[in-house]
Amino acid sequence: MTDERTKPSLAPADLFDLSGKVALVTGGSRGLGREMVRAFATAGADLVIASRKAEACESVATEVRGLGRRALPVAAHVGCWEDLAGLTDAAYEEFGKVDVLVNNAGMSPLAPSSAETSEELFDKVIGVNFKGPFRLASLVGRRMAEAGGGSIINVSSSGALMPLPRFGPYAGAKAALNTLTTVFALEYGPTVRVNTISAGPFLTDVSKAWPEESRQRTRSAVGRPGQPEEIVGTALYLASDASSYTTGALIRVDGGLY
Known part of the structure; x- marks a missing residue:
């Protein structure tokens, strides 16, 4: 029997390889x-791309195919319980497995005040940021465990660690x-690893609505918001064999917010 501690070490590039x-x-x-989709494809993975708009999913799927990988675009609303069963079934019907699940979809609308937060808004925020990831991780995680392993990455927010007024439902959900x-x-260990990326402010489409000061500076050690591609290193680490002994962890990717 081979002792895990005596296995030959892999080259760094092999550690992060997602081929197959x-x-x-x-x-x-x-x-x-x-x-993350583009990074995973570049590292060798095939992709299931999910979001509410089919056209947007297909556009990214075309990029993935251009990188030489297979891609399945699926229109699904993360806040809809039944959509997630359909998404899971579609992924397994197309590929026969899911090795990496990234619960990335989210929404963070700013309410006028906590007292003026409507029940509809509250339910939407909880649905997308908490109910959906719970349901999808339940469906996929069980199958991963039965198949012998996998990695689940929950994309959370610094708002859960440093909450602010008017973001109560969002901060609570995260x-x-x-x-x-x-x-x-x-629940799904020891073969399935589950970790959190606690993301700080990034200059994605959402940031276009921010004041210019917030787009330039943050109260952090780095002093600025992140560029979207700066999420890739942590995502690849958690998705790949490089993180074989990392589970139940929360990794802050926020520039050192304080």
């Missing part, structure tokens, strides 16, 4: 999701998502 893997990314048609990481790491 299938990755499913929600919110994969733009922003951080699109950057804090709950952080807790889900621990729940699923224990």
Whole structure:
């Protein structure tokens, strides 16, 4: 029997290789999701790209195919329980497996005040940021465990760690998502790894609505918002064999916010 500690070490490039893997990314048609999709494809993975708009998913799927990988675009609303069953079935029917799941889709609308937050808005925010990732990780995580392993990455937010007024439902949902990481790491371990990326401010499409000051500077060690491609290193680490002994972890990718 081979002792795990005596296995030959892999070259760094091999550690991050995703050849033969299938990755499913929600919110994969733009922003951080699109950057992760492209990075995974470049590393050798085939992709399932999910978001609400079929045309946007197909556009990114075309990019993936241009990189020489297979791609399945699926229009699905993460906040809709039944859509996620359909998304899971479509992924397994096309590829027969999912090795990497990235719960990336989210929404963070700013309410006038907590008292003026409508029930409809509250339910939408909780649905996309918490209910959806719970359901999808439940469906895919179980199959991953039965197949012998996989990696689930929950994309959370610095808002869960440093919450601000008027973002109560969003901050609460992302804090709950952080807790889900621990729940699923224990439930689907030891073969399925589940981790959180706690993302700070990034200059994605959402940032176009920010004041110019917020687009230039942040209260952080780095002092600026992140570029979307700066999420890639952490995502590749968690998706690949490079993180074989990392599970139940929360990794801050926020420039050192304080």
